[in-house]
């Protein structure tokens with residue numbers, strides 16, 4: 599892993615991320631059952647929301663997209679909104695640094711009050727990034743293998759462990 603990406607770890611900590619770890623595609627556990635759960639278990643998909651559109655890409659294409667990167671930043675937060683903001687901010691920083699293919703993967707929670715959830719258009723559709731589940735990423739297994747927490751929540755008051763990815767180059 600090259601030191602040149604360590605700056606994004608520092609920047610992520612500055613954006614209040616609990617953890618920020620540089621990984622490779624080999625650290626990501628892909629399992630098509632994540633898509634099974636997405637298609638039949640997620641209200642966002644049932645609503646045909648921009649938050650989970652796959653833009654006419656196939657699962658195989660999405661796998662290939664992720665696997666073509668060499669360096670990925672994994673972000674951990676208890677706050678879905680802060681996490682989405684950090685993902686898009688670091689993607690932008692990396693892009694401006696010359697990593698022109700930098701790209702975030704994270705179910706969009708950029709706005710504290712999402713207008714899409716209320717049936718309205720998204721005011722910033724170009725900032726919406728794809729959901730990790732649509733890429734067949736088993737987040738539980740991926741982060742547990744890296745020593746990070748991720749448990750099935752038993753109540754809405756439980757502390758949430760949310761994760762996002764920034765594909766760097």
Ligand code: SF4
Pocket residue numbers: 648649706707708709710711712713714715719720721722723725726
């Ligand atoms: S309204 Fe905000 S949170 Fe909702 S999809 Fe658009 S950018 Fe994301």
